[in-house]
Amino acid sequence: xxxxxxxxxxxxxxxxxxxxxxxxxxxxxxxxxxxxxxxxxxxxxxxxxxxxxxxxxxxxxxxxxx
Amino acid sequence: xxxxxxxxxxxxxxxxxxxxxxxxxxxxxxxxxxxxxxxxxxxxxxxxxxxxxxxxxxxxxxxxxxxxxxxxxxxxxxxxxxxxxxxxxxxxxxxxxxxxxxxxxxxxxxxxxxxxxxxxxxxxxxxxxxxxxxxxxxxxxxxxxxxxxxxxxxxxxxxxxxxxxxxxxxxxxxxxxxxxxxxxxxxxxxxxxxxxxxxxxxxxxxxxxxxxxxxxxxxxxxxxxxxxxxxxxxxxxxxxxxxxxxxxxxxxxxxxxxxxxxxxxxxxxxxxxxxxxxxxxxxxxxxxxxxxxxxxxxxxxxxxxxxxxxxxxxxxxxxxxxxxxxxxxxxxxxxxxxxxxxxxxxxxxxxxxxxxxxxxxxxxxxxxxxxxxxxxxxxxxx
Amino acid sequence: xxxxxxxxxxxxxxxxxxxxxxxxxxxxxxxxxxxxxxxxxxxxxxxxxxxxxxxxxxxxxxxxxxxxxxxxxxxxxxxxxxxxxxxxxxxxxxxxxxxxxxxxxxxxxxxxxxxxxxxxxxxxxxxxxxxxxxxxxxxxxxxxxxxxxxxxxxxxxxxxxxxxxxxxxxxxxxxxxxxxxxxxxxxxxxxxxxxxxxxxxxxxxxxxxxxxxxxxxxxxxxxxxxxxxxxxxxxxxxxxxxxxxxxxxxxxxxxxx
Numbered sequence: 280x281x282x283x284x285x286x287x288x289x290x291x292x293x294x295x296x297x298x299x300x301x302x303x304x305x306x307x308x309x310x311x312x313x314x315x316x317x318x319x320x321x322x323x324x325x326x327x328x329x330x331x332x333x334x335x336x337x338x339x340x341x342x343x344x345x
Numbered sequence: 346x347x348x349x350x351x352x353x354x355x356x357x358x359x360x361x362x363x364x365x366x367x368x369x370x371x372x373x374x375x376x377x378x379x380x381x382x383x384x385x386x387x388x389x390x391x392x393x394x395x396x397x398x399x400x401x402x403x404x405x406x407x408x409x410x411x412x413x414x415x416x417x418x419x420x421x422x423x424x425x426x427x428x429x430x431x432x433x434x435x436x437x438x439x440x441x442x443x444x445x446x447x448x449x450x451x452x453x454x455x456x457x458x459x460x461x462x463x464x465x466x467x468x469x470x471x472x473x474x475x476x477x478x479x480x481x482x483x484x485x486x487x488x489x490x491x492x493x494x495x496x497x498x499x500x501x502x503x504x505x506x507x508x509x510x511x512x513x514x515x516x517x518x519x520x521x522x523x524x525x526x527x528x529x530x531x532x533x534x535x536x537x538x539x540x541x542x543x544x545x546x547x548x549x550x551x552x553x554x555x556x557x558x559x560x561x562x563x564x565x566x567x568x569x570x571x572x573x574x575x576x577x578x579x580x581x582x583x584x585x586x587x588x589x590x591x592x593x594x595x596x597x598x599x600x601x602x603x604x605x606x607x608x609x610x611x612x613x614x615x616x617x618x619x620x621x622x623x624x625x626x627x628x629x630x631x632x633x634x635x636x637x638x639x640x641x642x643x644x645x646x647x648x649x650x651x652x653x654x655x656x657x658x659x660x661x662x663x664x665x666x667x668x669x670x671x672x673x674x675x676x677x678x679x680x681x682x683x684x685x686x687x688x689x690x691x692x693x694x695x696x697x698x699x700x701x702x703x704x705x706x707x708x709x710x711x712x713x714x715x716x717x718x719x720x721x722x723x724x725x726x727x
Numbered sequence: 728x729x730x731x732x733x734x735x736x737x738x739x740x741x742x743x744x745x746x747x748x749x750x751x752x753x754x755x756x757x758x759x760x761x762x763x764x765x766x767x768x769x770x771x772x773x774x775x776x777x778x779x780x781x782x783x784x785x786x787x788x789x790x791x792x793x794x795x796x797x798x799x800x801x802x803x804x805x806x807x808x809x810x811x812x813x814x815x816x817x818x819x820x821x822x823x824x825x826x827x828x829x830x831x832x833x834x835x836x837x838x839x840x841x842x843x844x845x846x847x848x849x850x851x852x853x854x855x856x857x858x859x860x861x862x863x864x865x866x867x868x869x870x871x872x873x874x875x876x877x878x879x880x881x882x883x884x885x886x887x888x889x890x891x892x893x894x895x896x897x898x899x900x901x902x903x904x905x906x907x908x909x910x911x912x913x914x915x916x917x918x919x920x921x922x923x924x925x926x927x928x929x930x931x932x933x934x935x936x937x938x939x940x941x942x943x944x945x946x947x948x949x950x951x952x953x954x955x956x957x958x959x960x961x962x963x964x965x966x967x968x969x970x971x972x973x974x975x976x977x978x979x980x981x982x983x984x
């Protein structure tokens with residue numbers, strides 16, 4: 280299935296959870312927040328949250344600024 | 346940031362009366378000069394500055410305080426004096442207060458205006474030119490309570506652009522109702538902030554409940570009463586300490602009820618039927634000092650001078666911080682339509698006709714104001 | 728000691744984390760400043776780069792994090808950003824920053840009040856950044872904000888306390904801590920804010936773009952301390968010559984009949 284992550288298209292061959300996606304993207308799990316289709320998914324749900332085709336994922340991190 | 350206490354009672358109970366009194370006495374010329382220069386430097390004064398300004402050490406600085414007070418008052422209020430009149434609706438009272446002519450154990454003829462008499466009083470008052478009125482009663486909850494007010498207020502209010510009340514302390518819901526009926530301001534004087542002395546003078550009746558009375562301005566602030574008046578009856582206690590407590594009370598109320606205006610009055614104990622010697626005598630000079638101190642402490646305060654003071658004194662003092670004055674006050678119910686001295690609450694010192702008072706104000710270069718349009722705006726005139 | 732909500736601070740200097748030349752300079756400067764609270768923004772992760780965890784040294788040093796909603800132009804966006812920040816950092820503290828105007832970055836009062844109310848209800852400790860509007864500060868206090876952050880001058884302008892007169896009113900009227908934020912360009916501005924009675928100041932640009940950020944951070948640290956000490960000691964007023972005119976109180980000397 281095709282999903283969108285921070286504006287970039289990502290192709291996934293099989294069913295994946297959010298946790299698995301983060302693994303694939305090689306992102307540090309700590310200090311990030313994720314919204315799927317503009318709804319925030321809390322960290323404790325990442326393991327169970329199954330991605331759907333055409334989901335739009337946004338990954339946020341606190342960065343220096345302001 | 347200022348950490349707020351839950352109630353003013355907390356603030357008051359955390360202060361030791363004698364400690365405050367001694368602190369005031371300990372203020373020095375240096376403290377006074379600091380307060381004065383902060384004022385002329387357009388800085389905000391705090392309670393400590395106020396304490397210095399009412400202390401004995403400030404007495405030599407009276408002229409400087411008066412100069413500053415005049416400037417501040419003009420900047421905020423212009424060269425104007427608002428005129429108002431008290432209308433005594435009833436001298437019925439179920440309290441025994443040692444200093445008051447209406448005290449329950451005083452054998453005076455009791456009178457409560459009926460609606461016809463009320464209309465006559467209002468007509469007489471309007472003929473004198475007044476547009477701001479203060480309704481006064483003794484404290485008799487049963488006979489002159491909300492039912493009476495519900496009847497009386499609508500009859501009165503449509504004739505005046507500003508309506509204040511000075512009656513017994515009421516409950517929150519009652520004040521909310523009064524506000525809806527069109528009351529713009531409520532005045533309630535603690536008389537003295539010393540619990541012990543208060544108990545000595547308020548012997549019987551609901552007024553003997555110190556805390557209930559003390560919390561009244563907070564109840565008024567809660568329902569958003571537009572203007573709240575507080576003060577002490579000067580002479581019941583050491584005047585400096587009591588007046589400091591008034592300033593402390595004001596400070597607390599202003600922080601919490603930022604949308605209300607405040608008014609201070611400084612009645613000096615006067616002879617009345619029953620007679621009482623003041624515990625501490627405040628001289629004319631000291632009254633001027635107090636007025637100036639309030640003005641420097643709080644440039645936005647309404648400062649009210651009643652007819653308890655002599656005509657000569659009032660004329661001299663009116664530019665020094667005063668913003669509102671009563672005139673031709675009749676303190677017995679029915680006194681405007683017809684007078685009868687024995688029913689008076691206290692004997693008046695300035696009994697000039699309102700037009701004479703207005704002329705005296707003009708002589709001082711000020712404009713007597715009958716209608717404060719700012720108050721009338723937004724009010725529905727029935 | 729300054730208490731805001733559930734935290735206590737020894738330092739009254741707060742710092743931003745933006746505009747520094749490089750992350751290690753930022754860390755050094757912030758540590759030199761002695762600050763115990765820094766602000767940062769929430770941004771989308773760049774998937775093509777591994778982001779250094781630049782905040783880690785600060786967290787390890789015990790500095791509190793105050794994420795902001797910078798980038799939001801509406802209350803809705805700010806609320807979303809706040810929730811992201813809570814999720815990412817595990818803190819319920821948020822600096823509300825809503826500036827739809829990209830030129831001057833001035834805060835939107837209406838969206839800020841709206842967002843503040845919603846976030847307070849959701850359990851956030853809300854520190855709103857606003858213009859030095861005393862009435863707005865009281866309104867924000869009323870809806871439950873735990874502090875207010877009025878600006879001294881536009882962000883990054885380094886102009887000092889252009890809003891001084893209004894800051895004085897806010898400080899006088901506030902029942903919550905007042906943190907002067909934005910526009911502080913020099914340590915003297917910070918000292919001035921503290922002398923007025925501000926509870927804390929937030930400085931970012933002045934430190935970050937200084938040729939020597941570490942030294943500048945130290946300077947600000949001292950200025951904030953000095954200003955606060957002066958305020959607590961009790962400042963005298965400015966002396967003005969009295970205007971000579973006929974005595975107002977001579978009448979009191981006249982004998983009373």
